[in-house]
Amino acid sequence: MKLLRKILFPFAVLYGLVTSIRNFLYDIGVLKATFFDVPVIAVGNLSVGGTGKSPQIEYLIRLLNDNYNVATLSRGYKRESSGYILAQAGTTAKILGDEPFQFFSKFPTIQVAVDADRKNGIEQLMQSTQKPDVILLDDAYQHRKVKAGFYILLTAYGDLYADDCMLPTGNLRELKVGAKRASIIIVTKCPENLSLEEQSRLRTRLKVNDHQELFFTYINYDPYFLGHNYKINRDTLKGVKKVLIAGIAKPDSFFDAIKEEGDVCLAYPDHHDFTDSEVLEIKKIAQNNKIITTEKDYVRLKEHFSGEQLFYLGIACSFISGGENFNKTILDYVGRSTRNS
Numbered sequence: 001m002k003l004l005r006k007i008l009f010p011f012a013v014l015y016g017l018v019t020s021i022r023n024f025l026y027d028i029g030v031l032k033a034t035f036f037d038v039p040v041i042a043v044g045n046l047s048v049g050g051t052g053k054s055p056q057i058e059y060l061i062r063l064l065n066d067n068y069n070v071a072t073l074s075r076g077y078k079r080e081s082s083g084y085i086l087a088q089a090g091t092t093a094k095i096l097g098d099e100p101f102q103f104f105s106k107f108p109t110i111q112v113a114v115d116a117d118r119k120n121g122i123e124q125l126m127q128s129t130q131k132p133d134v135i136l137l138d139d140a141y142q143h144r145k146v147k148a149g150f151y152i153l154l155t156a157y158g159d160l161y162a163d164d165c166m167l168p169t170g171n172l173r174e175l176k177v178g179a180k181r182a183s184i185i186i187v188t189k190c191p192e193n194l195s196l197e198e199q200s201r202l203r204t205r206l207k208v209n210d211h212q213e214l215f216f217t218y219i220n221y222d223p224y225f226l227g228h229n230y231k232i233n234r235d236t237l238k239g240v241k242k243v244l245i246a247g248i249a250k251p252d253s254f255f256d257a258i259k260e261e262g263d264v265c266l267a268y269p270d271h272h273d274f275t276d277s278e279v280l281e282i283k284k285i286a287q288n289n290k291i292i293t294t295e296k297d298y299v300r301l302k303e304h305f306s307g308e309q310l311f312y313l314g315i316a317c318s319f320i321s322g323g324e325n326f327n328k329t330i331l332d333y334v335g336r337s338t339r340n341s
Contacts, residue, residue, distance in 0.1 A: 005170070012168060020177075023174065034147060035149075038122075038135060040135045041060065041150045044137075045153060045173075046172050046173060046174060046179060047161055048173060050159065052154060052156070053138060055317040056186065057072060057103065065107065069131070069132045069134075070132065070135075071125050071134070072137075072138055073114070073125065073137055074114050075114065075139060076096055076116070077097050077099070078098075079096055079097040081094075084115040084124045086125075091104065099296060100112050100114050134334050141181075141182075142178075149333065151183050151184075152182065152185075153181075153186070155206070157188065157191070159250075160187070160202070162206050179206070182212055183211075184212065185206060186215045186216070187206075192320065199214075215322050217317040219257075219316075225290070227311040228302060243285055244264065244292050245282065246294050247268035247294070247296070248294055274300055290309060290311060291310045293313075298311075
């Protein structure tokens with residue numbers, strides 16, 4: 001695989017050139033971006049998957065939801081629908097996609113919409129009866145047709161965009177210079193005890209500009225395995241055989257957090273849509289043992305298993321330091337933009 005990626009390097013150069021020209025045309029105004037009279041926060045990355053966008057979106061929802069009408073707008077990756085969809089009673093993960101459905105399930109007071117055309121999606125949201133005060137764009141850093149008022153760029157500690165290269169040789173969707181559009185850069189999935197010296201080194205490595213703020217977060221795992229009307233203290237399953245399932249881009253951190261000797265780990269592609277034969281195979285492997293999966297996979301699997309067998313490990317992002325400054329920056333932007341609009 002690594003050899004094939006090296007062979008494809010000329011295509012990476014070509015892809016980088018094409019995306020650079022596109023970004024340049026947007027930067028100088030030849031290609032037009034639409035700005036909306038509502039606070040729009042875009043959360044995304046330069047690379048393909050695995051940086052922790054969903055926990056960051058959920059963090060923003062919790063931060064803003066008490067004082068503002070919040071809406072999220074996602075593409076709805078691998079959903080079995082098309083066009084603009086606004087979640088409502090009866091909407092399923094197959095219609096919305098797993099991550100938007102996760103938001104819809106956890107935060108019933110917000111609006112959750114999907115549309116590959118983010119411009120149209122925002123226009124539809126602004127015409128809804130519950131007009132949002134702030135819109136969170138999920139995985140929209142490269143969606144230049146919309147000019148967000150605020151950009152949050154994520155990069156994983158063990159896989160910095162500064163150390164990567166363009167697809168298909170690497171995992172970057174655009175050249176590293178695209179980081180300059182970010183208002184805030186967050187290094188995610190850090191060790192909880194990340195030293196000040198290492199933070200300083202990463203700031204230099206990422207070439208953070210003076211107008212940008214840099215933060216560091218780590219994954220905060222829930223002390224319980226959660227399910228439908230059930231939760232189990234993780235300590236009660238110590239030493240008990242489990243089946244661990246992950247259909248995410250980089251599953252190692254999930255497995256490492258809970259795996260014990262005797263556990264069975266089953267890894268699937270990111271946003272995997274489990275087939276009937278795969279479900280039967282999982283049931284055969286699990287027998288009567290507990291099945292622990294990611295929250296994203298749980299929304300796809302829960303209809304196939306009893307609430308007493310299938311659980312997920314909840315996660316949240318926590319700031320190593322500077323969380324209050326991050327909150328203030330976001331609240332200041334939303335408050336200022338809301339007043340101006």
